[in-house]
Amino acid sequence: MAENRFAKRMWHASSNAIREILKVTERPDVISFAGGLPAPSSFPVETINRIAGEILTADGCRCLQYGTTEGYWPLREAIANWVKVKGIETSPDQVLVLSGSQQGLDLMGKAFLDAGDRVIVEEPAYLAALQIFRSYEADLIPVKGDEEGYDPEALEAALKEHQPKFIYLVSTFHNPTGITYSVERRQKVAELAAKYDCYVIEDDPYGDLRYSGERVPALQTFNPERVVYLGSFSKIIAPGLRTGYAVVNNPEIRQKLVIGKQGADVHTSNLSQRIVQRFLAEGLLPGHIETICQDYKAKRDLMLESLEEHFPAGAKWVKPDGGLFLWVTLPEDISAIDVFPRAVEEKVAFVPGAYFFAQGGGENTLRLNFSNATFEQLQTGCARLGKVLKEFLD
Ligand SMILES: Cc1ncc(COP(=O)(O)O)c(C=O)c1O
Numbered sequence: 088m089a090e091n092r093f094a095k096r097m098w099h100a101s102s103n104a105i106r107e108i109l110k111v112t113e114r115p116d117v118i119s120f121a122g123g124l125p126a127p128s129s130f131p132v133e134t135i136n137r138i139a140g141e142i143l144t145a146d147g148c149r150c151l152q153y154g155t156t157e158g159y160w161p162l163r164e165a166i167a168n169w170v171k172v173k174g175i176e177t178s179p180d181q182v183l184v185l186s187g188s189q190q191g192l193d194l195m196g197k198a199f200l201d202a203g204d205r206v207i208v209e210e211p212a213y214l215a216a217l218q219i220f221r222s223y224e225a226d227l228i229p230v231k232g233d234e235e236g237y238d239p240e241a242l243e244a245a246l247k248e249h250q251p252k253f254i255y256l257v258s259t260f261h262n263p264t265g266i267t268y269s270v271e272r273r274q275k276v277a278e279l280a281a282k283y284d285c286y287v288i289e290d291d292p293y294g295d296l297r298y299s300g301e302r303v304p305a306l307q308t309f310n311p312e313r314v315v316y317l318g319s320f321s322k323i324i325a326p327g328l329r330t331g332y333a334v335v336n337n338p339e340i341r342q343k344l345v346i347g348k349q350g351a352d353v354h355t356s357n358l359s360q361r362i363v364q365r366f367l368a369e370g371l372l373p374g375h376i377e378t379i380c381q382d383y384k385a386k387r388d389l390m391l392e393s394l395e396e397h398f399p400a401g402a403k404w405v406k407p408d409g410g411l412f413l414w415v416t417l418p419e420d421i422s423a424i425d426v427f428p429r430a431v432e433e434k435v436a437f438v439p440g441a442y443f444f445a446q447g448g449g450e451n452t453l454r455l456n457f458s459n460a461t462f463e464q465l466q467t468g469c470a471r472l473g474k475v476l477k478e479f480l481d
Contacts (some may be wrong), residue, residue, distance in 0.1 A: 088174070090172075095224075096202075096222055096223070097222070101203075102119070106439060107121055108121050109121060111431055112436040114407075116434050117434045117435065117436050118434060118435045118456070118460060118464045118467060118468035119435075119436045119456075120435070120436065120437045120460060120468055120472075121436040121438050121456065122453040122456060122459060123411055123412070123456055123458075124326075124456070124458065124459040125322050125326065125379075125411070126379075126382060126383075126386075126458050127156070127459075128382070129378075129379045129458075130325045131325070131366075131371070134371065135324075135325070135362055136360050138210060138366065138369075139358065141416050142358070142362065143358075146361075150357050150361055151357065153353065153357075154357045154360070155347050156345050156348050156353060156354050157180075157183050157184065157345055157359060158183060158184025158354065158355060158360060159357065159364060160179065161422075162360045162361070162363060162367075163183075163184060163300070163332075164179040164349060165364050165367040165368060166184070166367075167179045167334075168367075169367060169372070169406075170181070170182075170318065170334060172232065173291075173294060173304065173305040173308075173318075174294075174304030174305055174308045175307055175311075176308075177191050177311075177334050177336065177397065179220070180187075181208070181336050181341065182335075183250065183333045183335060183341065183344060183348070184331075184354075184355045184360055185330075185332055185333055186330070186351075186356070186410055187326070187330070187331045188290060188291075188292050188318060188321070188332070188333075189215060189219075189318035189331070190331065190348070190351065190352075191288070191290075191317040191331065191333045192216050192219045192255075192288065192290065192317070192346075192350070193219050194351070195253065195288055195315060195347055195462050196220055196222070196223040196225070197347040198340065198343035199252045200225045200252060201284035202224035202225075203224065203225075203226060204223075204225050204226070204251070204252045205225065205226045205228050205249040205250065205251040206225045206251055206252060206253055207228045207229075207242070207246070207249070207253070207254040207255075208220070208227050208228065208230070208255050209230065209232055209237065209255070209257070209283070210230060210231050210334070210444055211258055211380070211440060211444050212229070212255065212257075212443055212444075212445060213262045213263070213290065213443070214442055215262075216255055216290065217443075217445050225252075226249075226250040226427040228245050228249050228251060229445040229446055230245045230346065233267040233324070234266050234270065234405065234409060235266070235267035235271070235272045236266065237254075237256065237270070237271035237275075237276060237281070237294070238355055239272070239275045241276075242276065242284075243277055243279055245280055246282075246285060251285055252285070253285060253286040253288055254276065254280060254285060254286070254288070254289070255287075255290065255347060256287065256289060256290065257274065257290045257292075257293075258290070258294070258303075258305065258306045258357070259303065259409070259410075260293035260294065260296060260297075260407055260408065260411075260461075261410070261412075262410070262411070263407075263411050263412055263413060263414055263438070263443045264294075264405060264412070264414040265407030265410055265414050266414075267407075267408060267409075268303070268306065270304070273303070273309055274306070274309050276306060277309035277310035277314060278309075280310060280313045280314070280344075281310055281313060285313075286313050286340070287314040288314065288315050289305060289306045289307055289314070289315065290317045291319075291410060292317075292319035292321060292322055292331070293410040293411065294318075294409075295323050295376050296322060296379065296383060296409045296410055297380065298380055298383060298384035298387055298408060298409050299408045299409075300409075300435070307334065310386075312336055312337050313337070315335050315337075316334040317331065317333050317338060318331060318332050318333075319332075319470070320363050320477075322411070324363060324366060324372070324375070328362060329431045330355060330356075330359045330360060330363045342382070358475050383409075383411070383458050386457045386458060386462065387407070387413075389462055389465050389466065390413060390455065390469060391404075391406060392415070393465060393466050393469035394415070394473075396469070396470075396472045396473075397469050397472070397474070397476045397478075399473065399476050401417070401418045402416070403416045404413055404416070411456050411457065412455065412456055412457070413454070413457060414453075414455075415440075415453050415454075415455060416451060417452070417453070417479075418480065421443075421451050421476075421479050422439075422450040422455040423437070423439035423441065423450065423451065423452060424441055424450060426475060427439055429475050429478070430472055433471045433474065433475050434471060435468045435472045435475075437453045437454060437455050437472065437476065438453065438454045439452075439453055440452025440454055441479040
């Protein structure tokens with residue numbers, strides 16, 4: 088069909104590069120480090136089965152009825168209580184339940200962005216966020232950072248020059264780089280947002296998956312009015328429940344997000360919300376997270392060891408304290424996009440890092456996921472990839 092049949096904002100929307108890659112990696116003989124999927128063994132299937140049965144037996148008709156856009160009140164209460172572990176003090180009416188935290192990104196775009204508005208994004212940044220903001224015809228302004236987050240001087244210069252509507256960041260165990268913002272950088276971002284009258288989206292779906300180091304307070308705690316905090320149960324219960332949340336202390340922003348959500352999906356699945364609420368109310372979440380973290384910590388460590396053993400000298404990687412990803416930097420002259428087809432021939436896949444850069448660059452980087460593979464696959468896959476990389480280096 089001719090492109091001009093579609094809205095202009097969709098003309099240049101290419102399909103998600105990762106989804107294209109995932110198609111290749113669906114082949115059962117390929118070991119995939121490409122997706123960002125939790126381990127299926129981490130899903131509490133039996134508990135959810137029991138809870139769903141109890142809920143439907145006790146209150147089936149209400150679970151299956153329409154609900155309020157803001158979310159099921161007891162879940163909003165439970166979330167307001169849960170986020171205290173992140174240092175966030177809030178009340179249930181400042182919590183909005185979302186159909187995954189990704190919906191929060193879309194609703195922020197819907198609420199704030201006109202064509203040509205600017206958004207500051209990390210370099211590299213979460214790919215789907217880039218696509219969402221682009222779908223609202225925003226101009227993306229990538230700003231460099233390091234292992235502690237945005238570079239404060241570069242961020243201030245960009246704020247001054249571009250007057251963006253908001254700054255987007257993944258504060259803890261970043262996707263794709265695995266880094267965590269230091270306390271000082273969190274403070275600095277919050278301070279700069281206030282100075283330049285701009286908002287911040289703190290996207291934090293991985294913060295509870297910590298395997299080493301100390302917890303850091305949410306960036307929102309440094310400026311509760313200006314920072315919209317997005318959290319998710321996808322990585323700590325199950326992504327298929329599509330249940331996430333936003334803590335939005337600013338009432339005007341909250342109202343716009345609620346109106347946006349009404350149009351998008353009326354409300355998040357009542358059944359999912361009640362399952363998550365019961366999971367929290369029964370006090371199951373901390374123990375469940377601990378079990379997941381034990382498994383993922385062992386996987387992270389094994390992948391790090393395997394990279395050490397099999398990857399060529401000249402490749403470097405970040406050792407993350409949590410999350411699902413390792414970020415690898417190859418020597419400058421090797422393109423991970425060129426490596427990819429050769430790696431797939433050797434039956435191993437990853438995501439070339441260039442896809443996470445809003446305006447080009449990063450060709451010599453790649454992202455590896457360690458949560459979804461088995462221990463054996465982690466070792467075999469790293470050996471295969473190491474062999475391919477050595478070929479390219481030679
Ligand atoms: C940085 C980041 N934000 C948001 C999401 C979306 O998560 P959810 O399943 O809560 O929509 C993901 C999922 O991978 C992510 O990596």
